[in-house]
Amino acid sequence: MKRAIYPGSFDPVTFGHIDMIERSAKIVDELVVAVLNNSAKNPLFSVKERVSMLEEITKHLPNVKITFFDGLLIDYARKIDAAIIIRGLRAITDFEYELQLAQTNRIVDSQVDTIFLTTSLEYAYLSSTIVKEVASYGGDISHFVPEQLMERIYQKYAEVRNRTDAKHDCNGSEQ
Numbered sequence: 001m002k003r004a005i006y007p008g009s010f011d012p013v014t015f016g017h018i019d020m021i022e023r024s025a026k027i028v029d030e031l032v033v034a035v036l037n038n039s040a041k042n043p044l045f046s047v048k049e050r051v052s053m054l055e056e057i058t059k060h061l062p063n064v065k066i067t068f069f070d071g072l073l074i075d076y077a078r079k080i081d082a083a084i085i086i087r088g089l090r091a092i093t094d095f096e097y098e099l100q101l102a103q104t105n106r107i108v109d110s111q112v113d114t115i116f117l118t119t120s121l122e123y124a125y126l127s128s129t130i131v132k133e134v135a136s137y138g139g140d141i142s143h144f145v146p147e148q149l150m151e152r153i154y155q156k157y158a159e160v161r162n163r164t165d166a167k168h169d170c171n172g173s174e175q
């Protein structure tokens with residue numbers, strides 16, 4: 001059985017990720033979408049929330065499984081017996097980092113290969129960072145994420161705003 005891992009932060013998941021998942025799922029027998037559980041990256045969404053979003057938007061794909069991992073990707077790939085790592089390339093600017101990542105992983109374990117898919121042109125500009133930037137100002141994110149996830153993203157920023165407001169008194173100083 002050909003099992004591949006598609007790792008990422010998915011903070012939050014975008015149409016670009018979904019495009020990658022749908023196309024990868026057609027190539028392999030089983031696709032494990034693995035969310036990096038790394039608090040050092042200070043994610044907006046908890047790992048549980050990111051897993052839940054991914055589960056929701058991949059319901060229609062029977063050979064896609066959603067998990068999370070800590071530590072090194074290559075160790076997790078070995079643990080779940082995935083011989084392929086899938087990554088997306090949007091533009092040439094992605095290439096340097098991705099090449100370094102793929103080569104490092106291959107030096108550690110030559111049995112695990114990285115396959116790159118070029119992102120569909122309509123999502124070549126898109127990133128989770130862009131989604132967060134637009135959503136943080138209450139802008140329209142309907143071009144970037146599925147409708148069923150929009151509310152969760154706006155809601156998250158409402159929570160962040162409430163927390164920030166609660167930390168300040170009426171003079172704007174921290175309490």
Ligand code: PNS
Pocket residue numbers: 007008009010036071072073074101104105
């Ligand atoms: O969606 P992202 O943030 O571009 O995904 C990056 C990810 C999760 C694939 C990468 O940061 C990663 O593999 N992190 C786990 C630690 C690791 O294995 N690093 C590479 C070896 S230096």
